[in-house]
Amino acid sequence: MVQTVKTKVPAINIELPEVTIREVRLGSVTNFSGTAAELVELSQCGTLKDKGRAFSQSTGCGSGNAFCQLSGIRGVVVINHAPIGCASDFQSFDFINRVGLSDFGITDYNGRFYSTDLLEKNTIFGGIEKLKEAAREIFAREKPKAIFITTSCASGIIGDDVGAAADELSREFGIPVTPCICEGFRSKLWTSGFDAAFHSVLKGIVKPTRKKTNKVNIINFWGSRIFDDLLNELGYEAQYIVPYATYEELEYISEAAATIQICSTLGSYLGAALEQLYGVPEIKFAPAFGIKGTDRWMRELGRVLDREEQVEEIIERRHREIEPKLNEYREKLSGKRAYVTAGAAFGHSLSSLIQDLGMTLVGASVYHHDAFYDNGNTESDALANTVEMYGNIPNYRVCNKQIFEIVNVLNKIDVDILIARHPGIVVWGAKLGLPTFIMDDEQFAFGYKGILNYAEKILETLDTIEFTKNLQKHARMPYTKWWLEQSVDTFTIGGGSK
Ligand code: SF4
Numbered sequence: 086m087v088q089t090v091k092t093k094v095p096a097i098n099i100e101l102p103e104v105t106i107r108e109v110r111l112g113s114v115t116n117f118s119g120t121a122a123e124l125v126e127l128s129q130c131g132t133l134k135d136k137g138r139a140f141s142q143s144t145g146c147g148s149g150n151a152f153c154q155l156s157g158i159r160g161v162v163v164i165n166h167a168p169i170g171c172a173s174d175f176q177s178f179d180f181i182n183r184v185g186l187s188d189f190g191i192t193d194y195n196g197r198f199y200s201t202d203l204l205e206k207n208t209i210f211g212g213i214e215k216l217k218e219a220a221r222e223i224f225a226r227e228k229p230k231a232i233f234i235t236t237s238c239a240s241g242i243i244g245d246d247v248g249a250a251a252d253e254l255s256r257e258f259g260i261p262v263t264p265c266i267c268e269g270f271r272s273k274l275w276t277s278g279f280d281a282a283f284h285s286v287l288k289g290i291v292k293p294t295r296k297k298t299n300k301v302n303i304i305n306f307w308g309s310r311i312f313d314d315l316l317n318e319l320g321y322e323a324q325y326i327v328p329y330a331t332y333e334e335l336e337y338i339s340e341a342a343a344t345i346q347i348c349s350t351l352g353s354y355l356g357a358a359l360e361q362l363y364g365v366p367e368i369k370f371a372p373a374f375g376i377k378g379t380d381r382w383m384r385e386l387g388r389v390l391d392r393e394e395q396v397e398e399i400i401e402r403r404h405r406e407i408e409p410k411l412n413e414y415r416e417k418l419s420g421k422r423a424y425v426t427a428g429a430a431f432g433h434s435l436s437s438l439i440q441d442l443g444m445t446l447v448g449a450s451v452y453h454h455d456a457f458y459d460n461g462n463t464e465s466d467a468l469a470n471t472v473e474m475y476g477n478i479p480n481y482r483v484c485n486k487q488i489f490e491i492v493n494v495l496n497k498i499d500v501d502i503l504i505a506r507h508p509g510i511v512v513w514g515a516k517l518g519l520p521t522f523i524m525d526d527e528q529f530a531f532g533y534k535g536i537l538n539y540a541e542k543i544l545e546t547l548d549t550i551e552f553t554k555n556l557q558k559h560a561r562m563p564y565t566k567w568w569l570e571q572s573v574d575t576f577t578i579g580g581g582s583k
Pocket of ligand 1: 145146147148149167170171236237238239267268269270
């Protein structure tokens with residue numbers, strides 16, 4: 086059994102103008118090579134240390150992750166105080182939000198996002214007046230319920246006082262105008278941007294509890310409404326946050342009966358904050374992926390919602406329902422070798438699922454690793470849970486999407502299928518002749534039904550072997566033979582990460 090221990094994580098303080106970055110708050114790292122068990126041990130005994138890279142091919146930006154959450158809130162405007170290039174993620178999240186909104190049955194809402202288009206002269210003379218001017222025009226045009234101002238490397242470096250400007254504009258407009266301090270250079274972990282967005286939502290929108298409700302917050306990316314049936318059966322109502330919630334719904338997420346997270350990497354800060362500040366209990370167990378993981382998560386849900394007997398009934402029924410198909414899939418998938426690349430908690434959850442299907446997990450590359458979560462409880466540690474339930478994972482890497490490292494590893498191990506969370510990685514599977522699928526809807530694999538969904542998808546993907554082998558013949562690999570023969574840690578400062 087995973088030990089339930091409280092680790093020392095700073096208490097949430099929404100009076101602070103900005104959230105402390107993950108490296109400092111959660112001891113997070115972006116570079117590690119070894120086994121999953123070694124990483125769990127280093128994290129739990131507090132000796133995990135990050136190592137830099139002498140060469141880095143790519144990275145992500147926290148501002149994009151902050152925008153990913155704020156841009157989906159209905160009724161608010163997001164102003165990106167930045168050069169126009171930082172707004173490149175507007176189009177991708179606008180597209181994702183349109184698809185997601187229509188899946189949620191919302192067809193009459195468009196997001197409103199603006200950039201202050203900081204120019205070279207603004208970086209010399211300051212950009213605050215430009216920000217205020219833009220905000221006044223936007224307020225007159227859109228009449229939003231609230232405005233969020235996301236910062237950028239440029240506004241951060243020149244020291245624009247976005248907080249003071251937001252206070253002034255808030256008084257002038259009579260609505261919350263809240264800065265979201267998320268410039269890309271603040272943190273090596275782009276997931277710090279999620280925390281920055283939630284810090285702003287907590288500061289700018291969420292109000293103290295009036296009365297408790299039967300709603301259950303679901304901290305979510307996009308995906309489908311998979312919690313409705315389960316929670317309705319238990320006498321509760323799912324409230325999906327933050328994307329697609331209205332301003333008014335977010336005001337009182339403090340009144341919910343509990344908080345569920347679809348991914349602990351995403352929801353760590355908000356889940357812990359709602360519990361610490363407003364007493365909303367957080368389901369702390371790692372999300373429900375794989376049979377054993379779903380059983381544990383369901384039992385914790387039953388305990389928190391006071392529905393333990395009902396949950397036991399559901400577990401028994403669902404096991405019965407999926408068993409015949411699951412056995413069939415296990416037979417077909419037994420011994421197939423999979424490699425996973427995904428964000429931290431989601432990657433760990435997928436690792437459990439693969440092993441539940443009787444497959445062999447030959448390695449994983451997750452984009453970062455949080456040594457612990459904001460609730461300080463090791464039950465939330467999806468990797469520790471995976472190792473405990475299914476055993477160690479070899480070739481376990483923490484690698485912030487450095488493709489040259491991922492290709493190096495995949496070139497050295499025997500893999501039947503590559504499962505990736507993000508589209509940028511999938512193309513490399515194809516170039517290497519590996520059947521590959523993108524796991525972009527995190528709800529797809531969640532819970533008991535998710536196990537069957539996932540098995541079907543894996544079987545379909547394995548059938549593409551001829552196609553991918555053909556693609557490989559015509560693909561040009563930019564990496565030289567020399568690089569592919571080197572140790573993957575060649576550019577890690579000080580060598581391997583252990
Ligand atoms: S905030 Fe910085 S890292 Fe992010 S997109 Fe703008 S310049 Fe790039």
